[in-house]
Amino acid sequence: MFFSISYFSCSSLSLDKQLEVNEKEDWLMIGGNPEKTNISKSDITLNPPFNLLWQFDADGGLSRNCLSVSDAVLFVNTLNSEFYSIDVTSGKSLGRISIPGRSSFSTPLVYGNNIIITSSGNTESRILSYSLIKGEIIWERNIGWVQTSPLLIDENIYVSNVSGDLYKLNATQGNIIWKCEASSPASSFYTSPTISGDKIFIGSTDGNLYAFDKKSGNFLWKFKTNASIFSDASVYNDRIYFGSDDKKIYCIDTAGTMIWKKDLKTKYLSSPGFYEDYIIVTGIDGAVYSLEKTNGEVKWKFTAKGALSASPLIHKNKIFIGSYDKNFYCISADDGKELWRYTCEGRVQTSAVIWKEFIFVASDDKYIYCFK
Secondary structure (H helix, E strand, C coil), X not given: CCCCEEEEECCEEEECCCCCCCCCCCECCHHHCCCCCCECCCCCCCCCCCCEEEEEECCCCCCCCCEEEECCEEEEECCCCEEEEEECCCCCEEEEEECCCCECCCCCEEECCEEEEEEECHHHCEEEEEECCCCEXXXXXXXXXXXXXXXXXXXXXXEEXXXXXXXXXXXXXXCEEEEEECCCCCCCCCCCCEEECCEEEEECCCCEEEEXXXXXXXXXXXXXXXXXXXXXXXXXXXXXXXXXXXXXXXXXXCCCCEEEEEECCCCCCCCCEEECCEEEEECCCCEEEEEECCCCCEEEEEECCCCCCCCXXXXXXXXXXXXXCCEEEEEECCCCCEEEEEECCCCCCCCCEEECCEEEEECCCCEEEEEC
16 A cells, blocks of 8 residues: 555545556446446456455445445445545555535545545535545535435536436536436436436436436437336447336437337346346346346346345456345356355445455445455
8 A cells, every 4th residue: 555544533534645546447436437337447357255354334324336446445435424435455444524414325436536425414415525635625516415426527527416407517626517407397316327428318217218418418318118217327339228117127229219128027226237248137126137238138047035226246257246135146147156155244235346356345234345
């Protein structure tokens, strides 16, 4: 480790040296990238069995998307609005800050040596940028109740709120560049935006997947499903994949035309991942599916003993996924066979993250686990 973090108080955290951010190996945002492909960036081959390296008590609930990592530091948001930094190798706390608001549901967004964090709690709902060098808030904006994670691309932040608003902010100063909203007054965004090329895609409780222009925020099109959408979209090779509460997985092109749909008879809270010619989908019925990208046909199915709300993490030919049955699984991406599992102390609803040879996941009763 080439730097240390000094913990001055429960409301101050600063770095002695700058993070050396490496976009090719660091997990900087939800889904790993703006397209949310959920593919590990590590080049290291990881083979089970894996050993528990450390376990960290975050003293608060942990959401489905609360982990990011850069330069050997793991960043964690908790549901009691505290933000931690943890040494990857030792599991020791390097500091924490308390964020105004009641809860933080988002993945910490790493922007250079700043962390972009959202928090929600009536009038205290906001998005803010915290400097890890200065140990202070650089800017903050009230953008309404946020239960989603922000994305960063081209020095701009994109974030949605439950009122059905989508914002574009300048990452350096937090200035609002534009604000747009869904066309339906009944719309709420409980999904994070997904970006590919010059378009933003986001699902709504009104059953539509919306497309907006990334530069202007102008509405482009919407694709209608038969129920609310709580599954973040993932984009691969100009195809958009997402699930709806109508129990179908959809594949549409970036112009909003349906390619195929598949009824898997379950609902979805996670974004799909990708492995070779297949998409990997998890459902709240506890099943992991491998579907052919071209037509949605099922190649294999793995069933856990509890619901799945986390997105699958694909690392080479392996899939890492946690379940409400308290198990953290590693299964084969080729045939869906279980390769390894670890029983945690609580339900595992957090999406896993890999950095180099370290595997991270969290359970909803406050514990963060690191395996190697």
